[in-house]
Amino acid sequence: MIEAVIINGLVSAGVYALLATGFSLIFGAARIINLAHTAFYMLAAYLIFTLATTLGLNLWLSIVLGVAAVTFLGVLTYRFIIARVRIHDTTTLIVTIAITIIIQEVLLIAYGGHFRSVPAMVAGYTELLGVRVTYQSLLTLGVVLAVMLGIWLILMKTRLGTGIRSTAQDREVANLMGINVPRIEMITMGLAVALAALAGALVAPLFSLEPHMWTHPLVMVLAVVILGGLGSIKGSLMGAVILAFSETLVVFYAPAGAYLKGAMALTIMLLVILLRPQGLFGVSFEEER
Amino acid sequence: MDLIKRAITCLLVVCLLATPVLACGGETQSETKEIRIGVIGPTFYVQGQHHRYGAEMAAEEINKAGGISIGEDTYRIKLFFANSNELLSVTDAANAMERLISVNRVSFVMGGIRTEAVQAMQDIAMDNKVIFLGSGAAAVELCTRVTENYDRYKYWFRVAPVNSDHLGHVSFQMLGMVAAAVAQKTGNTPRVAIFAEQAVWTDPIVAAAQANIPLMDMEVAGTWRVSATATDVTSELTAIRNAGANVIFTALSGPVGRHYVQKWGELEIPAASVGINVEAQDAGLKALPTKGNYETTLNMYARVNLTEKTIPFYDTFVDRFGEPPTYNAGTYEAMYVLKEAIERAGTLDPDSVVEEIEKTDRISPAGRITFDDSHDIVWSPGYVTTVGIQWLDGEMHCVWPPADGSWEDVSYEGVVPYKLPPWM
Numbered sequence: 001m002i003e004a005v006i007i008n009g010l011v012s013a014g015v016y017a018l019l020a021t022g023f024s025l026i027f028g029a030a031r032i033i034n035l036a037h038t039a040f041y042m043l044a045a046y047l048i049f050t051l052a053t054t055l056g057l058n059l060w061l062s063i064v065l066g067v068a069a070v071t072f073l074g075v076l077t078y079r080f081i082i083a084r085v086r087i088h089d090t091t092t093l094i095v096t097i098a099i100t101i102i103i104q105e106v107l108l109i110a111y112g113g114h115f116r117s118v119p120a121m122v123a124g125y126t127e128l129l130g131v132r133v134t135y136q137s138l139l140t141l142g143v144v145l146a147v148m149l150g151i152w153l154i155l156m157k158t159r160l161g162t163g164i165r166s167t168a169q170d171r172e173v174a175n176l177m178g179i180n181v182p183r184i185e186m187i188t189m190g191l192a193v194a195l196a197a198l199a200g201a202l203v204a205p206l207f208s209l210e211p212h213m214w215t216h217p218l219v220m221v222l223a224v225v226i227l228g229g230l231g232s233i234k235g236s237l238m239g240a241v242i243l244a245f246s247e248t249l250v251v252f253y254a255p256a257g258a259y260l261k262g263a264m265a266l267t268i269m270l271l272v273i274l275l276r277p278q279g280l281f282g283v284s285f286e287e288e289r
Numbered sequence: 290m291d292l293i294k295r296a297i298t299c300l301l302v303v304c305l306l307a308t309p310v311l312a313c314g315g316e317t318q319s320e321t322k323e324i325r326i327g328v329i330g331p332t333f334y335v336q337g338q339h340h341r342y343g344a345e346m347a348a349e350e351i352n353k354a355g356g357i358s359i360g361e362d363t364y365r366i367k368l369f370f371a372n373s374n375e376l377l378s379v380t381d382a383a384n385a386m387e388r389l390i391s392v393n394r395v396s397f398v399m400g401g402i403r404t405e406a407v408q409a410m411q412d413i414a415m416d417n418k419v420i421f422l423g424s425g426a427a428a429v430e431l432c433t434r435v436t437e438n439y440d441r442y443k444y445w446f447r448v449a450p451v452n453s454d455h456l457g458h459v460s461f462q463m464l465g466m467v468a469a470a471v472a473q474k475t476g477n478t479p480r481v482a483i484f485a486e487q488a489v490w491t492d493p494i495v496a497a498a499q500a501n502i503p504l505m506d507m508e509v510a511g512t513w514r515v516s517a518t519a520t521d522v523t524s525e526l527t528a529i530r531n532a533g534a535n536v537i538f539t540a541l542s543g544p545v546g547r548h549y550v551q552k553w554g555e556l557e558i559p560a561a562s563v564g565i566n567v568e569a570q571d572a573g574l575k576a577l578p579t580k581g582n583y584e585t586t587l588n589m590y591a592r593v594n595l596t597e598k599t600i601p602f603y604d605t606f607v608d609r610f611g612e613p614p615t616y617n618a619g620t621y622e623a624m625y626v627l628k629e630a631i632e633r634a635g636t637l638d639p640d641s642v643v644e645e646i647e648k649t650d651r652i653s654p655a656g657r658i659t660f661d662d663s664h665d666i667v668w669s670p671g672y673v674t675t676v677g678i679q680w681l682d683g684e685m686h687c688v689w690p691p692a693d694g695s696w697e698d699v700s701y702e703g704v705v706p707y708k709l710p711p712w713m
Contacts (some may be wrong), residue, residue, distance in 0.1 A: 004531055008527055012523075107334050112333050113335070114335060116573075119579050120578060132527065132556040146548070207520045207521060211333075213520070251513075255512060255514075256514050258515050259487035259516040
């Protein structure tokens with residue numbers, strides 16, 4: 001049974017980590033809690049569905065177009081809405097929730113409440129240690145690792161990364177040092193939304209599309225990033241692993257209480273926060289930067 | 290001065306926003322003779338759409354045939370649709386019902402799906418003595434209210450589906466059929482995983498399954514209770530496979546049912562799936578990569594001769610709306626029940642119409658419709674039996690009652706044999 005717990009736990013962790021990474025990135029760099037993050041994820045999934053299924057475009061082309069379009073929309077949203085209110089934290093929260101609800105209602109009107117399915121990039125399954133895993137899940141896990149590595153490389157090894165880290169450390173000083181802070185923040189928002197859109201492309205085939213599909217991931221993403229430490233990429237990864245394994249353990253060891261798996265994971269997050277209010281990597285993140 | 294300007298601006302904005310709402314809501318009673326009937330359901334979801342489709346089909350047929358006769362007069366049906374949004378908000382459902390009754394001034398209402406919301410809507414309808422024909426919620430309690438307080442709740446009738454006790458009974462019949470196929474193919478005693486969402490309506494089914502499965506010469510491999518809105522059940526299915534189950538007995542009404550079918554098919558879990566899965570009653574299942582194949586669930590309609598009206602109704606529905614009817618399309622039947630009762634009563638007086646609905650005995654696409662003392666549709670061989678359907682090649686096929694008539698001598702023309710998944 002332990003093999004099944006490990007493999008299923010890792011697959012779930014990959015999904016959570018992919019969604020949480022973008023969320024952490026924009027918070028770490030611009031201190032924006034973007035509650036519309038999973039709405040962009042949903043929008044990308046619907047767009048890819050429309051391009052691939054309704055318009056009959058090639059799936060890979062649909063993914064490229066879908067991710068690009070949603071990233072562009074995310075940047076526009078930042079430039080014309082979020083950037084104008086970002087100095088007011090509470091207002092930013094409300095504005096991003098409003099954006100989410102607008103996206104949800106538009107999708108509800110356009111597509112109705114029907115469930116839709118995005119075709120898998122790689123169909124079928126394989127057995128690992130006797131546990132059946134879909135290729136799409138393995139692909140997602142692989143992409144998550146690549147994305148984490150890519151984000152780390154961007155942050156640590158490029159001029160853009162230096163700019164992002166400088167802005168995150170002290171916005172005003174970064175500005176005085178000649179860094180175009182608004183531009184850096186806009187690029188970071190673009191990166192974050194691109195990650196959400198990529199998650200939409202990778203994760204959507206694992207589940208079904210419906211106009212409220214943003215809610216559960218948002219709760220889990222918030223839990224993951226708070227557990228790991230707001231703004232810490234490394235923390236997001238660890239938070240994702242802890243919550244995913246908590247859920248999986250509940251299913252395997254208390255099947256009659258499987259419906260409590262989400263609540264159990266959130267309880268663990270609560271306990272950790274009580275002991276370490278800054279999250280597991282809240283302090284480490286300061287050093288990361 | 291600025292303050293005044295701002296106040297005027299705000300007022301203008303509010304008026305502009307409110308205008309379309311008021312324009313929609315403030316209809317006056319038409320001079321033409323018409324009967325106003327409300328159709329209430331979650332408009333953006335398949336349940337609410339089928340409420341609408343069924344009601345529209347019936348109303349158009351009735352109007353085309355001359356309408357409803359009351360004495361010398363003929364009345365046309367005028368439908369009012371209300372979005373109850375009840376899958377997400379009970380409050381929205383109550384507001385929608387209030388609006389139908391107080392703004393649209395309907396005399397009758399049909400629809401509803403979620404028990405908690407239907408209870409709230411039921412109370413509002415009863416307060417106003419508006420006859421409410423339910424076509425979605427299965428909880429027994431909705432009809433128990435009629436027997437406990439007849440004078441208040443007599444305006445409620447359930448047309449579809451049959452109540453949850455009967456749904457449970459049929460699902461056990463289907464479990465027996467599938468378990469026999471598993472035993473025959475594998476030569477092993479069927480080991481059943483009970484897979485149910487955590488909800489009030491599934492509690493008695495789970496308890497009954499745990500008690501009765503051993504009495505049916507089967508073993509219980511375990512019980513998995515999942516959230517009705519869970520989006521991933523991969524771990525649960527892996528655990529079921531590890532437990533050595535070769536049958537999965539489902540009791541699912543929420544979106545989890547669709548995710549379950551998707552993962553069950555993708556991972557080819559070697560256990561036959563049977564029971565109640567409301568999502569599998571929806572034609573949208575064929576959009577899954579696996580096309581929902583081999584999933585088996587109880588249903589109200591199938592393209593078989595439940596009565597001579599079934600196939601014509603089914604085909605017309607599919608031709609017109611592009612998908613087979615779910616039990617929420619029971620509004621179609623509700624409309625005819627209402628028409629006949631009004632014509633027999635010769636008045637729109639609700640008390641008189643209630644008396645006539647109680648006497649209903651008519652052949653419908655779902656079977657022969659009569660109501661018991663609790664105003665619940667009668668489930669029984671020879672009446673409405675419900676059916677078991679299986680997804681094969683992306684289409685729904687009726688597999689229960691078995692074609693050999695082994696269940697109560699009931700057999701319907703067009704039933705096909707149940708097929709085990711090839712990966713079993």
